[in-house]
Amino acid sequence: MKYDVTITISLKSGMLDPEARAIQHALSNLGFETGYLRTARVFEIGIESEDVSEAARKAEEMCERLLANPVIHSYSVEVKEE
Amino acid sequence: MKYDVTITISLKSGMLDPEARAIQHALSNLGFETGYLRTARVFEIGIESEDVSEAARKAEEMCERLLANPVIHSYSVEVKEE
Numbered sequence: 517m518k519y520d521v522t523i524t525i526s527l528k529s530g531m532l533d534p535e536a537r538a539i540q541h542a543l544s545n546l547g548f549e550t551g552y553l554r555t556a557r558v559f560e561i562g563i564e565s566e567d568v569s570e571a572a573r574k575a576e577e578m579c580e581r582l583l584a585n586p587v588i589h590s591y592s593v594e595v596k597e598e
Numbered sequence: 599m600k601y602d603v604t605i606t607i608s609l610k611s612g613m614l615d616p617e618a619r620a621i622q623h624a625l626s627n628l629g630f631e632t633g634y635l636r637t638a639r640v641f642e643i644g645i646e647s648e649d650v651s652e653a654a655r656k657a658e659e660m661c662e663r664l665l666a667n668p669v670i671h672s673y674s675v676e677v678k679e680e
Contacts, residue, residue, distance in 0.1 A: 518633060524640065526640075539641070539664070539665070542664055543660060543664060546660075546663055546664060548645075548656060548659075548660055549646070550643050550644055550645060551600060551643075551644030551645070551646060552642075552643070552644040553641060553642070553643050553644070554641070554642040554643075555639065555640065555641055555642075556639070556640040556641075556642070557637065557638075557639060557640070558606065558637065558638040558639070558640055559621070559635060559636070559637055559638075560634075560635070560636040560637075560638070561632050561633075561634070561635050561636075562632055562633025562634040562635070563630075563632060563633070564631070564633060574630060577630075578625060578628075578630055581628055582621070582624055582625060582628060583621070
């Protein structure tokens with residue numbers, strides 16, 4: 517079966533996000549005041565797998581081994597049938 | 599009213615995404631074969647606004663003026679009441 521997997525990687529709460537602060541500052545300079553601003557990365561991946569739980573397991577392993585830094589990132593995985 | 603706005607910025611279809619190709623290649627080297635891999639950036643922003651449509655309009659203006667490059671990016675905006 518083919519699955520569409522969406523992986524969202526964000527900084528753990530409490531981690532400094534200097535890029536977010538810079539963007540918030542730039543938005544403020546343009547007249548846009550924001551209460552908070554957080555950034556995240558999304559990977560949409562096509563995975564071939566036996567079933568949904570196997571696809572989710574593969575995606576989690578991808579996060580642990582390459583996509584995320586477990587020290588500073590948290591991640592979520594969403595699996596849909598293609 | 600305060601709104602939680604989620605802005606997703608991705609490359610327009612047909613645009614080359616060398617980072618995605620590099621990640622796909624690295625995953626392949628780790629034994630993970632992927633049918634496709636796309637990347638996107640997400641900004642979660644707290645916006646104070648009169649109503650939902652005004653919050654969405656502000657978010658779209660942020661995209662046009664700072665967050666996205668309209669030549670190569672497409673973006674979507676999702677607004678929720680805080």
